[in-house]
Amino acid sequence: MRELRLIAALARVALMNAAQYRASFLVDLVTGAVSTVGIVLPLALVYNHTERIAGWSFHESLLVTGFFLLLQGAVGLAVEPNLSAIVEGVRSGALDYLVLKPVDAQLVASMQRIAPAKIWHLLAGVGVVLWGLSALPSPSLVASLTAVVLFVVGLFATYALWVLVICTSFWFVKVDNLSYLLVAVVDAGRWPVTVYKGWVRLFLTVVIPVAMVTSYPALALLGRLGPWLAVQGVVVAIVLLVISRVAWLLALSRYTSASS
Amino acid sequence: MSGLLIHLRAAPTLLRIGFAEMVAYRAEVAVWILTATLPLVMLALWSAAADGGTLGSFSQDDFVRYFAVILVVRQVTSAWLVWELNYNVRTGALSPMLLRPLNPLWWNLAETVGALPLRIIVLSPILAVLIWWKPQIALLPSAATFFLGCVSVFLAFVLAWLVQAVFGMLAFWYEQSVGLYNLWFVAVALLGGYVIPMDLLPSSIVPLARVLPFHSALGAPVEVWLDATPDPCRTLALQAVWVAVTATAAWFMWGRGLRRYGAVGA
Numbered sequence: 001m002r003e004l005r006l007i008a009a010l011a012r013v014a015l016m017n018a019a020q021y022r023a024s025f026l027v028d029l030v031t032g033a034v035s036t037v038g039i040v041l042p043l044a045l046v047y048n049h050t051e052r053i054a055g056w057s058f059h060e061s062l063l064v065t066g067f068f069l070l071l072q073g074a075v076g077l078a079v080e081p082n083l084s085a086i087v088e089g090v091r092s093g094a095l096d097y098l099v100l101k102p103v104d105a106q107l108v109a110s111m112q113r114i115a116p117a118k119i120w121h122l123l124a125g126v127g128v129v130l131w132g133l134s135a136l137p138s139p140s141l142v143a144s145l146t147a148v149v150l151f152v153v154g155l156f157a158t159y160a161l162w163v164l165v166i167c168t169s170f171w172f173v174k175v176d177n178l179s180y181l182l183v184a185v186v187d188a189g190r191w192p193v194t195v196y197k198g199w200v201r202l203f204l205t206v207v208i209p210v211a212m213v214t215s216y217p218a219l220a221l222l223g224r225l226g227p228w229l230a231v232q233g234v235v236v237a238i239v240l241l242v243i244s245r246v247a248w249l250l251a252l253s254r255y256t257s258a259s260s
Numbered sequence: 261m262s263g264l265l266i267h268l269r270a271a272p273t274l275l276r277i278g279f280a281e282m283v284a285y286r287a288e289v290a291v292w293i294l295t296a297t298l299p300l301v302m303l304a305l306w307s308a309a310a311d312g313g314t315l316g317s318f319s320q321d322d323f324v325r326y327f328a329v330i331l332v333v334r335q336v337t338s339a340w341l342v343w344e345l346n347y348n349v350r351t352g353a354l355s356p357m358l359l360r361p362l363n364p365l366w367w368n369l370a371e372t373v374g375a376l377p378l379r380i381i382v383l384s385p386i387l388a389v390l391i392w393w394k395p396q397i398a399l400l401p402s403a404a405t406f407f408l409g410c411v412s413v414f415l416a417f418v419l420a421w422l423v424q425a426v427f428g429m430l431a432f433w434y435e436q437s438v439g440l441y442n443l444w445f446v447a448v449a450l451l452g453g454y455v456i457p458m459d460l461l462p463s464s465i466v467p468l469a470r471v472l473p474f475h476s477a478l479g480a481p482v483e484v485w486l487d488a489t490p491d492p493c494r495t496l497a498l499q500a501v502w503v504a505v506t507a508t509a510a511w512f513m514w515g516r517g518l519r520r521y522g523a524v525g526a
Contacts, residue, residue, distance in 0.1 A: 185297040
């Protein structure tokens with residue numbers, strides 16, 4: 001209960017902080033719209049030449065791209081700003097103030113900042129998913145629920161990956177670039193995972209499980225996701241969360257502050 | 261005229277400094293280079309779409325070849341001037357640089373060129389993997405293609421750098437100029453051949469897309485290298501025209517912008 005109240009309070013403060021910058025909120029609307037076009041249009045141009053790619057029609061692929069936009073939005077909204085704040089805290093020693101508080105440091109550290117302009121990416125993602133669905137038979141309730149659950153589980157898995165990257169900053173200090181590399185790998189999730197072959201596909205399903213966040217929910221909406229794959233997604237997420245928690249505790253025990 | 265002489269005399273030293281700086285931050289630079297994975301992601305999609313057959317005039321091997329060359333050209337023609345100028349203008353860090361006898365843009369150009377060897381070193385394992393995957397994509401260009409290709413890449417490098425200079429200088433008037441540069445880059449991606457080869461664009465816009473600067477900045481050198489352009493000399497001429505246009509714009513804006521920068525008193 002105390003944790004829930006804490007989460008609510010943190011979210012309120014983060015939102016108030018972010019609401020100060022109204023002009024950039026609007027500028028980001030334009031940038032967000034353009035980057036959405038930059039992601040969806042190539043897909044349309046490729047499908048201009050062929051009906052199906054790796055077993056997916058255009059509208060089916062749109063579902064994947066929609067979930068990808070949602071993922072980008074969620075990560076940009078709540079994950080990335082916080083984790084870069086932690087890296088900065090480790091470098092400057094500002095993390096001192098955080099670990100002194102009588103609450104879980106990872107929880108507070110993960111909820112300090114929010115970038116509300118990314119809400120446009122989320123809206124674009126919803127729009128693209130609906131666009132895809134408009135030309136497909138409407139999914140059953142169970143299928144829709146599975147898709148939502150898998151997507152949320154996948155978000156947690158992504159968060160865990162980011163925490164793992166951040167943990168390395170306790171040793172190497174300057175790792176913000178590493179998170180850009182992670183962004184670049186996650187980029188591969190914008191297409192259906194069957195587009196990739198061999199070990200690349202395995203890598204995107206298990207190691208950096210971005211396929212789980214984008215392709216699996218889409219498959220669930222299409223009614224093509226076996227229960228086995230759904231379970232696999234949940235298991236991978238739990239394993240990643242546990243690993244990241246252990247890594248965080250280990251990393252925090254190594255934290256020596258900046259001056260000493 | 262002596263100003264020009266000073267700049268030329270300083271060039272070798274600046275190049276050495278630029279290279280040394282890149283070596284000092286080698287891990288960071290390598291990570292930056294590796295983040296430009298989009299050509300590989302697009303290659304996966306196109307090659308799955310071709311699925312062993314052909315798409316338009318492109319076979320699967322053609323796609324691998326095309327995006328391998330795109331990857332290289334994109335890397336050797338990339339710069340970071342727009343971010344640097346924007347930051348320096350916004351924060352006033354430009355002021356001390358203006359006190360030097362050398363133009364800060366010249367300094368940045370030397371750094372950008374100095375980064376080239378490291379870019380090639382980081383790229384080579386990726387290329388090696390691509391060639392190991394599809395050995396047949398490795399083609400030896402003829403001497404003429406090699407020469408024209410080098411000239412075209414050089415023109416694209418200059419054009420891309422000048423475009424960044426122009427968008428960076430917009431920061432004298434408008435602080436969010438980096439956002440505008442992102443718009444330019446989306447256009448390069450879609451109309452310049454970055455995510456879709458020119459020949460596979462809807463045929464109604466191809467003639468227009470070919471004369472726009474986006475193609476000159478990225479797609480043109482790739483086509484020259486792959487011997488896939490109908491008239492390479494015309495492509496090079498067009499690139500040269502765009503270089504001249506952007507150079508004029510940059511020269512004009514630098515003068516106007518500096519006056520404005522001083523007027524703000526930053």
